[in-house]
Amino acid sequence: MSVSLDIRLKxxxxxxxxxxxxxxxxxxxxxxxxxxxxxTLIMEGSVNLQLSSKNVGIFEAFYNSVKPIQLVHMQCEVLPPGKLPADKTEIAFELPLKPKQNRELYETYHGVFINISYSLRCEMKRSFLSKDIQKSQQFLVQYKPNQNEGSKPVTFSISPSSLSLGWAGAPDFLLVGKLDSTRCSINRPLTGHLVLERCEKPIRSVEIQLVRVETCGCAEGYARDATEIQNIQIGDGDIPHNIQIPIYMIFPRLFTCPTLIKVNFKIEFEINIVIVFQDDHLVTENFPILLTREQ
Structure with missing residues (x-):
């Protein structure tokens, strides 16, 4: 006898x-x-935190006591014990999406050290001679869009003198540009432009990186880790001078979410503009950005 179980969302x-x-x-x-x-049908939602291996020794007390932050938990009996006929049986369900008391819902997010996920789990109990059957189905949670609070444009100028640590033997170059806003609605692309005004050494590539900065911690301390989400090449080879190069980046679904600052964790985002010279030296300029979900 073969029995299959599935969850299908409308x-x-x-x-x-x-x-x-x-x-x-x-x-x-x-x-x-x-x-x-x-x-039985169970709705669950949680924030799962973990530390990178390099921080385990530093925050061992936190590492050993990390528990998921439960946001949603609801359980209901779909059918009492009984008998089901051969062929196909469909059972409709409807569960309200509400957080637990003193909790709030966050957007679905898949990171390296922080994961926010929501799922439905159906469990069919069988007799001791047969295996119980389980099926899970993930779903996504988003914030309702807020009113647009306006853009926050930023202009930049990158040259050897602007580098925070300096660079001995750096070629003389000047890259100027503009990000149309560092306050970005996650459902719209990041836009802007840049112009290479001068450079005495040939360039191999100009790239824009999207970086997530995940912070986990407690009273004992905090661990902050930055990891790259995506890298887009916007200039290939020795790009011509005084030509406006557009910046256009779509924020990837699931790997980004509106910026989140909470007591035990933070999810923040940054943009890096990277210039790679043909001798493999590279220059990076960093811009923190605020992600929102706006109309």
Whole structure:
């Protein structure tokens, strides 16, 4: 006898907002009648934190006591113990998406050291002679868009004298440009432009990097780790001087979320403009950005 269990959501994009009802069907298929000891549906949402291996010794007390921060937990009985017929059975469900008391919902986010995820889990209990059956289905949570609070443009000028640590033997160069806003709505691209005004050495590449900065911690201390999300080449080879090069970057779904600052964790983002010279030297200019979800 073969029994399969599936969870199908009504919304194709699987995106929900706080206060929405998560609706769908539990689909059970079997080639013969069978008994079960009850079917349960569980909605869960949590923030999972971990430290990188380089920080384990420093914050051992925190590392050993890290527990997921539970945001949502709801359980309901779909069917009491009984018997289901052969073929296909569909059971409709509807669960309200609400946080636990004294908690709030955050957007779905998949990072390296911080993960925010939401899921439905269906469990079918069977007799001791048969294996219990489980099926999970993830869904996405987003904030409702807020009013647009306006842009915060920033102009920049990169040259040997502007480098914070300096660079001995750096060629004489000047790269100027503008980011249209360092306050970025996550559903719109980051835009701007740059112009290479002069450079005495040939350039191999000009790139723009999106970096996430994840901070985990407690009273014992905080661990801060920066990791690259994506790197886009916007200039290939020895780019011509005094030509405006556009900057255009779409924020990837799931790997970014609105900037989040909480007691035990932070999720922040930065932009790096990178110039790679043909002799493999590189220059990086860093710009912290604030990600929001606005109309």
């Amino acid at each position: 919304k194709a994009d699987k995106v929900y907002y706080e206060g929405d009802n998560v609706t769908g069907f539990i689909v059970i298929q079997s080639n013969s009648d069978f008994k079960h000891d009850g079917i």
